[in-house]
Amino acid sequence: MPxxxxxxxxxxxxxxxxxxxxxxxxxxxxxxxxxxxxPAAMTPGCTTQACDFRDxxxxxxxxxxxxxxxxxxxxxxLARFVERDALTFPLLSDPDHQVMxxxxxxxxxxxxxxxxxxxxxxxxxxxxxxxxxxxxxxxxATGHVAxxxxxxxx
Numbered sequence: 001m002p003x004x005x006x007x008x009x010x011x012x013x014x015x016x017x018x019x020x021x022x023x024x025x026x027x028x029x030x031x032x033x034x035x036x037x038x039p040a041a042m043t044p045g046c047t048t049q050a051c052d053f054r055d056x057x058x059x060x061x062x063x064x065x066x067x068x069x070x071x072x073x074x075x076x077x078l079a080r081f082v083e084r085d086a087l088t089f090p091l092l093s094d095p096d097h098q099v100m101x102x103x104x105x106x107x108x109x110x111x112x113x114x115x116x117x118x119x120x121x122x123x124x125x126x127x128x129x130x131x132x133x134x135x136x137x138x139x140x141a142t143g144h145v146a147x148x149x150x151x152x153x154x
Contacts, residue, residue, distance in 0.1 A: 003104035003122075004135045010035075010126040011102040015070065015092035018078035023068070023090055025126070032133070033126045034060065034067045034148070037105035038141075039119040041073045041081035041091070045141035049121075052145035054087050056154075063154045065125075070094050070105075072119065104137065123148060 004010065014024045025033065036053070038046045053060075053067050060067060067089040071078070078091040097119075100106035105122040108115055121141065125134040125148075134151060136144075 003137050004124055004132050006132055006134060008132045008135075010124065010130055010132050011099070012130075013094075013099045013102070015094055015099060016075050017093075018075055018082045018091045020075055023092060025068075026130070028066055029130055030128050032063075032065045032128055034065050034123060035070060035103070035126060036067070036121075036123040037070050037100055037103065037119055038121055039071065041071055041077050042084065045121075046071070047081075047085060049141040049144060050081070050087055050091075051085055053089060054085065056145050056149060057088055059149070059154050060152075063152065065152070065154070068092055070099060072097060072100070104135075109138070125152065 012026045014022055017023050038049055040046055069091045072095050075093045078093055082091055094100055097106045105120050107120055108117055109120050120137055121139050122137045123139060124132055127133045
């Protein structure tokens with residue numbers, strides 16, 4: 001799937017959160033939203049990234065950003081991740097990869113030297129008008145949030 005680019009309209013979605021509620025991106029219209037896609041809850045890299053977002057959430061929120069994490073994990077697994085690591089932002093389940101495909105975060109990647117199909121670790125920042133302000137694909141888990149904060153001036 002093609003990646004989203006700055007200026008694209010972010011595709012709306014409705015996904016189930018870790019707590020069993022549903023969240024629609026369009027419900028956050030009027031706010032800036034960081035949507036990040038990660039492969040699997042409670043794995044080392046994904047934990048590092050989630051905890052970096054958790055630790056940076058106060059400054060991101062102060063600058064007007066909401067944060068959403070999206071993975072293919074079922075809500076019960078996401079709930080365990082939220083509880084284990086005291087995550088303070090919504091984690092959303094995309095088990096059929098539909099949203100990831102629409103957002104360019106699902107496809108072929110290299111994992112340990114082999115080509116596989118899966119989640120492409122990605123972050124997309126959506127403006128209050130629903131338009132993509134920044135999109136980064138194939139990001140590294142470690143240090144990514146710091147780079148994102150710098151790019152956003154937070």
